[in-house]
Amino acid sequence: MNLHPLSQAFVLHFGEMGSRWGINRTVGQIYAALYVSREALTADDLVDRLGVSRSNVSMGLKELQSWRLARLEHRPGDRREFFSAPEDVWQIFKTLAEERQRREVDPTLSMLRDALLETAASPEDAYAQERMRRMHELIEQITDWFAEIRKLSPETLQSLMSLGGKVVKLLELKERVLGGRRAPDALAANERDQGDA
Amino acid sequence: MNLHPLSQAFVLHFGEMGSRWGINRTVGQIYAALYVSREALTADDLVDRLGVSRSNVSMGLKELQSWRLARLEHRPGDRREFFSAPEDVWQIFKTLAEERQRREVDPTLSMLRDALLETAASPEDAYAQERMRRMHELIEQITDWFAEIRKLSPETLQSLMSLGGKVVKLLELKERVLGGRRAPDALAANERDQGDA
DNA sequence: CCGATGTTTCAGTAATTTCTGAAACTTCAG
């Protein structure tokens, strides 16, 4: 491994994290190396910096491209392929969320829907189905919401986030101004365990 | 594997998902089996249902307990240990988020902070540091917000979620009512790429 | 078309992770 010492810890850490996330070590390291590099890098640069084989880098780059976390660029007059990581950290976050949604959440929802269509043949089955229904409901709600959130501009998102838990106040405000036309109990319920944060 | 057919697909699916998430197959299956079971189960029940070795189940249950996703119960007059998954799906979601935060996000933030304290010895290092600063900022913002969100009661959370992207309207409302004391540009910026969803 | 430069594929090997069965340990009733 042949990296500036400051980046080395970062790259190694991402390698470890990769392992934990079902992404392999090398892929994590390649991503990290691209992320901290000012210039786009060639596969050979990565071989040099990470000390892994050329073919391993090639596979890793392919994987990262499928996640849209590495971009291929060409330079005029140079036949080599250069790779870089997207700049905008918010964009990276959104991309990751979208890909995980597509690869993991959607298939899970689909499996759950199939199970819910079956006819329960016993009380045990009925219970299992009820549990699956709850899980389906939760996942669907969270992911729908996330999809909405992802559409917001980074600026809007930021003002929403810096609002933090105070968003509750905003919900109360809404109730007051618009006359509580929807789900008024929700806010009352909140008072119980929220207090005046 | 000796499961009601309706649960079988669910359990197998969770096994697969487990693999992708760095949790092992058996652990995923054990969790799924507990989740859909009306009764708490003994380790031997799980051996029977999943068709894996007793010791494997024992390890898996230990792992799940460390994630607070399986609870140990005792029944009076029975020396065996019974295991069950928490009922409340929201609670499960929060628990998972908390544990991942503790095990993965916190160490990452700490690594980033350390790197940011180093003195950059070259322009490359300075650039790497700047990138790390951005990542640190993003992660911190998201996790702080998440921590706030987790504090809300399920009811409040639900009314917030069913609001979806319309939360933007609420932010606008706030600006109007309170006189736009904070970050008024954020909302204007949003109009550009949001339209009137 | 040729050779130079660069990329991808893939079969075999290495490393890691998961799983098992046997043994050790624990707890309790009699």
Place this chain on the structure above:
DNA sequence: CTGAAGTTTCAGAAATTACTGAAACATCGG
């Protein structure tokens, strides 16, 4: 104390996943 019922540990086997080097493939300038 003894043995029955239950649980945990752990060394090695099995399975999976990651990595490599060599060969095949692709693209381009001349």
